[in-house]
Amino acid sequence: MADTNTYQAQANELSQKLWAIANELRGQMDASEFKNYILGVIFYRYLSERTEMYMAEILENDGVTYEEAFADDDYRPVVEDWSLSKLGYVIKPENLFRNLIRKITKFENDADKFSVEDFEKAINDLVGSTMGHESNKAFDGLFNDMRLQDARLGETVADRTDMIGRVMVKVSDIDFDLQDSQFDVLGTAYMILIGLFASDAGKKGGEFFTPAGPSRLCATLASLGLDEAKTVGDCTCGSASMLLEVQKHLTTHKVGHFYGQELNATTYNLSRMNMIMHGVDWQNFDIYKGDTLKDDKYGDDLKLTVQVCNPPYSLKWSADKKFEDDPRYSGVGKLAPKSAADLAFVEHMIYHMDDSDGRVAVLLPHGVLFRGGAEEAIRKYIIKDLNRLDAVIGLPANLFHGTGIPVCVLVLKSKRNGNSGNILFIDASKGFKAGKHQNVLEQEHIDKIVDAYEKRENVDKFAHVADMSEIIENGYNLNIPRYVDTFEEEEPVDLDAVKAQIKTLDSETKAAIDKAESFMRQLGL
Template sequence: MTLSTTEPGHLSQRQLESTLWAAANALRGPVDPGDFKAYVFPVMFFKWISDSWDHERAQATEDFGDALTDEIESDYHTFVIPDGCHWSDVIETARQTGAKLDNALQRIQQANPDTLAGVFGDVQWANQERLPQSALAALLNSFHSVRLDPDSVNGDMLGSAYEYLLREFAEASGKKAGEFFTPRHVVHLLVKILDPKPGDTIADPACGSGGMLVETAAAVREHSGDPRTLRLHGQEINLTTSAIAKMNLYLHGLKEFKVVRGDTFREPKLLEGDGLQKFDVVIANPPFSLQNWGAEGWANDPYGRVICDVPPAKNGDFAWIQHMVASMKEDTGRVGVVMPHGVLFRGGKEGAIRECLIRKDLLESVIGLPNNLFYSTSIPVCLLIFRKQKSAERQNKVLFIDASKRFVTGKNQNTMSEEDIEVIDAAYKLGEDADGEGGLILRRVALDEIECNGFDLNIGRYLQSEKVAEANVEEALLAYQESRERRSMAETSLADKLKAAGFEI
C-alpha cells in the first residue's frame, strides 16, 4: 500500500479535524455517508490504541532502560496489543488488507475482554465488494499521517475531534442521526439542569454515542470536580452505536464506565441483583413514540417498572419515562428526559400514567424547547424533569418553562447559544426569570390546578392567557404534526424493507 510521507507531529485542533474529515472523504463513493461512522471510528480508535501503546513502551524504556522486562512493561500499557496486531502490521500489508485489519481488531478485542469487547463494531473489513481495497488503503493512509499519542494530541483535542466527526456524520445522516446523536447544546442544557456531582452514579438507558455520559464528566470537571469519581453507565440496542459510545468515552479520557448492548425494555442489563440498579442521575434522549417496544412483557415486569400502568403497545414514550423513574435512587435520584409534546396531553393509557406520576409528585418541571433542534425530528420537544425528593417549596407543584423563543436560527437546525442555556438553567433553578428579559415564560403551578385541567400538561394552558379552546387547537396541531412524522418514518422503514427484498420503489 502507498503510504503518506507526511511526518507525524503536533497538530492544531483545526488540522486534526481536517485530517479526520479527509479520512471520512476517502470512503466517499463506495460507502454511503450515513455509514461513514461505522468505518472511520474503529480505524481512528485502532490508531489511537497503537500510538498510545508505542508511547507507553517508550516511557517504560526511558524509565527502566536495559532493566526493562515484559512484566514491568505490561504495567505501563492501558491495553494489550497481541503480536502482529499493531497499526504498523496492518498498514504494511499490501494485499488483503481488510482481512489483516479484521484479524487484528478481533484479536485485540479478545486480548482485552473486560474493556474492549465489541468496541470495534461488526464491519466486514475483508468484504471488498462493500469496501474496495483502494478505499480502505485511502482510509488507513489518512490516519497514518497523524500520531494520536498523548505527546502529539492531548485528550481534550482528541475528544473534541471525535465530537466534530460525530456532528459531521450526523449532518450526513440526516434524520437517521437521531439514532446516535443528540445536539451538543441540548445535552449541555439537560446535564446542567441535573447538576451531576463528584461520586454520582449516572445512567443513560438509550445512550446512543455516549454524548450524555461524556457531558456529565465535562460538567463535573468544569466545577473543579474529579470526573474519574463518576460511575457512568449506558445501554444501547444498536451494536455499531454502542461501540461508538465506548470509543467516545475512552477518547475523552474516561476509563471507569459500563456500556452494555441490548434492548432496555426486553432485557435491561443495568441491574443490581434481580432488580434495576438505582442511580443518582438518569438522563436520556430516547427514540420517540417507539412502536412494538415490548409491551407484552410488561404486564408482569419483574423489574418494577410499571409504576403506574403498561403503556400502549404502539407508543413507548411512557415506557422510557417509567423505566427511568424506576431507576432513580430514593434520596438523590433525578431524571431528565427529552420527549415529544404529545406526552403532555395524549389521553387513554398515557393520560392515566401521566396523572399517576403527577399524583405521586414525581414530576418537577416541564420545559418547552425551541422547534427544529434535532436531526431526527422537526416537531417541538420538551424536557421532563423528575425527582424522588423535591425541595419543600416545589412539593405538590410543577414548574412550567416556555423556552421556545431562546434559539439561534441555523441553516438546517436551530441551536441554543451558551447564553440561552444559562438563562434556561437559571430559570429552572431559581423558579423565575432572574432579569425579567430572558425571553422566557414560566410559572409554578399547583397540582390542584393541573387536576382541574384533567392532568393535561400542555404548556400553553398554564403560561398564556388564551382560552382553553385555543390550547386545544395547539394540542390538535401538535398531535397532527406528530402523526405525520410517525407516518413518514413508517413509510421510510417500509421502503427500506422493500428495497432490501429486491422490489423497485
C-alpha cells in the same frame, strides 16, 4: 474558559480534517457506512498510541523499549499483565499503528509489504488479548462493523489493501497530541465527526446522536449543584454523547461509574469507543447491548445519581401484560400504550433513581404532557404518588436530525428540596438560532433556561411556577400553554386607513390598465 475554547477549536479543526478524509476516500459507500472504517482506524491509532505512552512511562527506569521488553521471554508476561490491568488490552509491538504505517509507506521488500490482512490480524490480536479477562466486556466485538472483507471496500485483497492503507496514512498524517492537558480533544473531534455523519445520513443517522445544544442542556439541568456523581446513566445511550456531557458539568468532573444501554449493534460499538477515547477507563463504564424496555440490563439493584436520555420518540412496543409485573412499570396498574412507549422509558429511569439525590433530564415529544388514557394515569402517578416531576421545559422545533417536531425536557428529582408543592413550567420555544437544515440551541439560550430553572420564579411569557392545585385543576394535563401564556397582543387595525389604501390601490390599478389599453390601441392591437 480559554482552555475550553482552545480545545473546542482544536477539536473542530481536527474533525473537519477527518471529515474531508471521509469524503475523499469513501468511494462506493455512502458516508454512514464508510464511517465504520474511518472511525475504526482513528480508534485503533488511539489505542496504539495509548499503549506506547503507557509502556514508555512504566519502562522508563528499566532502560528498555517496549519492543525489547516484549521480545524478552521474562519481560513479556509482565508487560502484558501491566497492559491488561491498566489499558484492558494488549497490542503487540509489530501491530502498533506506526509499525503498520511503516509497512505501508517504507517497506523494503514484498515480504514486508502491508496487506489489509495485517490490519485484520492486528485487530483480532487486540480483541483476542482481552478474552478471559474482565475487560473483554468493553472490547468484545468492538471492530465488528469495520468489515475489511467487504467487496465495496475493494473487489480484491489488493484493492481493499489500497483503500484501507490510504485511510490509515491520511489518519497518521494528523497530529494527535494525546498528552495535551485537554485530554479529550480527540474524543471531542470524534464526537463531532459522529454528528457530521449523522447529519449526512439523515433520520437514520440521527437516531444515535443528540445535537450538542439539547445534550448540553440536559447534562446541565441534571447535574446542577453536584461536585461529582457516584453513578451516571443513559438507558438509550446512542453514541454516549450525553453520558460524556454530564462529566463536563460536574464541578470536579468526577464520575464514579458510567452506565448505558443501547439496542443498535453498530451504535453500541460506537458508544464504547467514544467512552474510551474520552479518557474513561474500561473499569469505569458498563455499556450493555439490548432493548431497555424488554430487558433491563441494569438489574434490580442499580441506583443512579444522574440520568440523561433522548429515547426514540413515540416508539411502538408490545405493552405485553407480562410487563405489569415488572417492578419498573407495576406501580401505576397500567402500561404505556403500544403506540407510544415514551413514558415507559421515564418509568424505567424513575425506578433506577437514587433515592437520596437522584436526578433525571429526559427529552420527549410534547404528546406525553397531555395525551389521555394510560399516559394520563402514569403522569398522575409520577406527580401525585411519587412527586418526582420538578420541571417541564418546551424547546424550539427542528432541533434534531430527521424530525422537525418540537420536544420538551422533563426534569425529575427524588428530593425536591422544598419544591414538592409545585412544578416549574418554561416555554423556551422561541430561543434558538435558525440554521439552514435545523435550528440550533446555543449557549445563551441554554443559560436563559438554566437561570430560570435555578431561580424558579414567574417570568412573563417564559416561566411559571405552578402550584399543585393548578396541576390538579387541569386534570394532570401538563401542556405548557396552560401554564405559560405567550399570547402577544397584535397591533389594532385601523379599518379607515385600510379602506383608504384599498381605494388608492384600485385607482392606481385602473390608471395602469387604461395606460396599457391606450398603448395597445396606438399599436393597432
